[in-house]
Amino acid sequence: MFLGQHEHVVDEKGRLMVPARFRELLGSNGYITLGFDQNLMVLPSEVFMRLSEHARAMNLTDPNARLLKRLLFSHAERVEIDRVGRILIPQWLRKSAEISSRAMVVGMGDYFEIWPFERWEEQRQLLQDPEANAQRFASLELSL
Numbered sequence: 326m327f328l329g330q331h332e333h334v335v336d337e338k339g340r341l342m343v344p345a346r347f348r349e350l351l352g353s354n355g356y357i358t359l360g361f362d363q364n365l366m367v368l369p370s371e372v373f374m375r376l377s378e379h380a381r382a383m384n385l386t387d388p389n390a391r392l393l394k395r396l397l398f399s400h401a402e403r404v405e406i407d408r409v410g411r412i413l414i415p416q417w418l419r420k421s422a423e424i425s426s427r428a429m430v431v432g433m434g435d436y437f438e439i440w441p442f443e444r445w446e447e448q449r450q451l452l453q454d455p456e457a458n459a460q461r462f463a464s465l466e467l468s469l
Contacts, residue, residue: 326350327432332442335428339419340411343367344430347437348410357418357439359400362448365414365422365439367404372435414439 331344343351356373360366368376380397383390400421404412414424427442440448452458 326434327437328434329432330445331430333428333430335414335419335424335426339414339416340407341414341428341430341439342409342411343406345410347430347432348406351406354403354405356401357404357412357414358397358402359418359421360438361396363422364441364444365418365424366433366436367412367439368436373401 327347327350329344333342333344335341351367351369355367355369357365357367358373376397380390380394383393385391400418402415402418404414406412419425422439422441423444424439424441429440429442429445431438431440431445
């Protein structure tokens with residue numbers, strides 16, 4: 326699983342070093358797309374294929390299904406890990422997510438996210454409030 330949070334630099338060409346453990350899980354390539362929180366998601370090929378199969382099976386006449394497909398597919402690019410462990414984040418995706426030179430790479434289980442450093446700090450602060458978390462997550466039926 327993709328776990329933890331790692332600060333990395335995005336170089337002037339848009340290349341980001343992928344943490345070593347994440348490279349093992351991603352394999353030689355995967356897919357990058359715009360996330361739901363003005364961030365980026367990087368998914369292994371098999372996870373992206375499962376997600377895309379589910380999205381393609383949605384009702385074509387449902388406007389929300391079409392919007393979801395547009396979000397996922399029109400922003401998606403295949404990425405490959407280069408010989409030193411980096412992926413190239415297309416400039417237009419960096420711009421969409423407002424990612425500049427500092428980024429946080431955040432494990433999300435089956436995939437990982439890339440956040441602008443400052444925006445990840447905002448997310449991290451949201452997660453520090455135990456009372457708010459109890460209310461936020463109560464309806465999700467998380468059980469072991």
